[in-house]
Amino acid sequence: MACPLKNPLFFLLFMFLPFPTTAQTYRNISLGSSFNALQDNNSSLLSPSGEFAFGFREIAKDGFLLAIWFDKIPNQTIVWSANGDNLVPKGSKVELTIDGEFMLNGKRIRNTEFVGIGVAYASMLDTGNFVLANRNSSIVWESFSYPTDTILPSQTLNQNGILYARYTATNYSTGRFLLSLQPDGNLVLATTRFPQITPNYVYWSVKNPNIGFRFIFNESGFMYVTSKNESLLSTISSNTVSMQDFYQRATLEYDGVFRHYVYPKSTSSSAQRWPKDWSTSSSPFVPPNICTSFMESTGGGACGLNSFCTIEDQGPTCQCPNGYSFIDPEDERRGCKQNFAPQSCGETSKEETDVFQFQELNNANCWGGDYALFEGVPED
CATH class of the missing domain: 2.90.10.10 (Bulb-type lectin domain)
Structure with missing residues (x-):
């Protein structure tokens, strides 16, 4: 079960030619345009104001994300991505084919399967919306819709x-x-x-x-x-x-x-x-307090099984009780695992009762069961 602490502090909140490797400002991206993922993170194109960029970002070792981001701020925050579940390697290519297909490494980008016919150009807009449009400038696909x-x-x-x-x-x-x-x-x-x-x-x-x-x-x-x-x-x-x-x-x-x-x-x-x-x-x-928002009868709450959750100035923090540690320190919300050998209170193990101890956890509330319960999950 997961245990949120009570009374925590609340925090307040494409031209026909391939693109060059440096970012450029284009209003319309023509059919037949393409560019590649490069490790200098410059394989991108800007909206007319330069506030948003569309292109490749390296977010893991040789793992690139096709994304949209704020380009005029230091951390260049990503606001949309096409392949978060499947990063692509260096040299990967995004293209708007001569037939109007929006492709990443030869595969259609998600939810663009039926928009090829009639596409005349693409644009990165100042709103942060990347669009495919027809000859009448009517939008036939947009990142805002997905x-x-x-x-x-x-x-x-x-x-x-x-x-x-x-x-x-x-x-x-x-x-x-x-x-x-x-x-x-x-x-x-x-x-x-x-x-x-x-x-x-x-x-x-x-x-x-x-x-x-x-x-x-x-x-x-x-x-x-x-x-x-x-x-x-x-x-x-x-x-x-x-x-x-x-x-x-x-x-x-x-x-x-x-x-x-x-x-x-x-x-x-x-x-x-x-x-x-x-x-x-x-x-x-x-x-306002996600730690106390989970009232599941079963499951791991906001932080995973065998954990507890506190609210601090920067938001919710996950912790493990004494004797437990994170299953994955890089992913605290997977919950905690015990660092000791399982013990028994059975009739044959009375001699072990003297090694049990209780520890007080102040201002905590634990509810629910020990296991996650998924209802209505299909056989597939």
Whole structure:
């Protein structure tokens, strides 16, 4: 079982010719264009303003991610990726074929299988949206419609739209949590039946039964759910943020918390008060305490089996009880394992009872069982 501590501190939140190896600004990317993954991380193209880039990023040894990121900030935060579950090696090629197919190493990029006919060009837009368009400039495919773990201002989630948290801070494969606007109109955060991607346990929700139609993140920083007739149903964030002074993103983090971030991009008086980093100090996040949000009758809670969870200034922290250690120090949410030989309280082992001891864990609450329970998992 997992044990959240009580009363923790809450934290506030393509031209026809191949692309050159240095980033360039193109509005339209022509059919027949391509470029390769290079280790200098310069195999990218910029939006017209230069604020967003599309291309390859090396995130593991000879492991490249085809991604979109903020390009004018030092850490170049990734907001979308095409192959988080399957990194590609150096020299891999992305291309917009002469037939309008969007390909990575000769395979269609996910969810582009039926958009080849009629595609005339591609563009990296200043909104952070990468699009394929036809000769009439109508968008036939866009990264905004297939988000990974992040949404950006002007982006929406329709019914059945899903964000999947990445696995760890540095591993962009699909993780253990999802945010979804369900067909029943409710906006939910849920665990997945990891390593499957289907929902398992809902640990936070905004209920709009049968009428929630769209989740919107507008350019002023508001996040809300509307009905089909566009009437406001629920507000997730009512912060007013200047697009001129701040970058924004809303990300479902690998720890299961959905956070609204801002980053100062100007020297205005309002932006100077903020650190030059992504901040949630006055922005909302949900749930406010993920450690106590898991009330599963079985399962490992926010931190995995045999662990306990605390809230600190920087967010939830996973720890192991005395006598236990992390199964994987690089992935604390896998839970903890015992560092001692199993003991018995049976009739034949009475002599071992003197080696048992109790240790007090202050301000802790443990509930649930020792095992995860997946209901409705298909045989496959």
